[in-house]
Amino acid sequence: MASRNPDNAVASESKALELAREVLELEADSVRDLAARLGEEFATAWRICLDCQGRVIVTGMGKSGHIAGKVAATLASTGTPAFFVHPGEASHGDLGMITGEDVVLALSNSGETGEVLTILPLIKRLGVPLISMTGRPDSTLARAANANLDVSVAREACPLNLAPTSSTTATLAMGDALAVALLESRGFTQEDFARSHPGGSLGRRLLLQLDDLMHSGDEVPKVNADTPMREALLEMTRKGLGMTAVVDDENRVVGIFTDGDLRRTLDRLVDVHSTPVRELMTAGPKTARPDMLAGEALRLMETQRINQLLITDADGRLIGALNMHDMLRAGVV
Structure with missing residues (x-):
């Protein structure tokens, strides 16, 4: 050759x-x-x-x-x-x-x-x-x-x-x-295009709603505002969403405690055994309704720079939760 x-x-x-x-x-x-x-x-x-x-x-x-x-x-x-x-x-x-x-x-x-x-x-x-x-x-x-x-x-x-x-x-x-x-x-419109392409990421963004993706029932991590930090951390670990919702006695969302909040807490050398979660949570977190489109929720999460989202009903009661990994698994991202 x-x-x-x-x-x-x-x-x-x-x-x-x-x-x-x-x-x-x-x-x-x-x-x-x-x-x-x-x-x-x-x-x-x-x-x-x-x-x-x-x-x-x-x-x-x-x-x-x-x-x-x-x-x-x-x-x-x-x-x-x-x-x-x-x-x-x-x-x-x-x-x-x-x-x-x-x-x-x-x-x-x-x-x-x-x-x-x-x-x-x-x-x-x-x-x-x-x-x-x-x-x-x-x-x-x-x-x-x-x-x-x-x-x-x-x-x-x-x-x-x-x-x-x-x-x-x-x-x-x-x-x-x-x-x-x-x-x-x-x-x-984009919605019309999505209906012709339900298998694509655009279709999933514009057709899927949060109630199609969210965790609900016992899968949703939540604690009362007076719950000690130690128990809140155990709830986060059990549910695996990188956060826990903080609710009042009527299940209305008053705050959220995330992995990011935990890192900031450790920097302050807080006693996790006695300090109630209300003192360390992020109050008034961003929430969404279950009929919100996945694409709209994704934009909200990107704009607010958050990785978790709590889903509430019209009265602010907690009904679900999801994180960015759920968006990834659904092909929305």
Whole structure:
């Protein structure tokens, strides 16, 4: 096996970096050029999708098909019901997925993709609006569409000007532009996004409430204000939340004693056997209601720089507790 020449390796790496920069610049220019071409056709496509009573059916072959799948996913996750249909499968039965209330969004750089053109008469027969994204505004697909979004590029980023690179990037960006324009028009919110992404951290922040996460019943550490420090420390140790709530005779929260308070107590050489917890607790601690969203509670804890939170009812009575580890375990952080 031939030995590697260090000088050639350096030259090769340098060339690779230069080429990579050129690719990124070419693709960035291609996306930037789209903005100047936005106009009446985009507005028509936006209106068709906004008025759609069904779903946006996105289709495309090859690399355009991969982009079509991502565009469909982006639309669906931002408030516009959509899914991908393979054009080859569509002419063999899957066209039955399309109803008269739907919209078809067809992607083809050439605008002459055979599998896509084959289903055009069937789409027309259904009376379904057709939006196209093509690199050739004079193509068969573009001319058949109710609105054509021009995603043509000056050249591909591939040195051979063959592999779909700039063109697929431009098409993907145009799909994002359409999805975001629709999102804004529909008044789509963070909460709406969370409902489409319940498994993500954003979904957990915006869907989970504190009563889904908090410890309750006997799991909640609590002591009376007159309890000696020694017993308060034992309660903290038993419950393992790094704190104990301090309540009055009616179970209303009057304070909290945390690991941080304990460190400060030890610095003062306090007698933990006789000193009541009321003299060392943090009075009037921050509390939350059980229906508070986990994301809101997390912001409260971060703003106040606290690691524990007591949950109370409308009358200030203790009903639960949690700490930052509970947030971590739930995937909120």
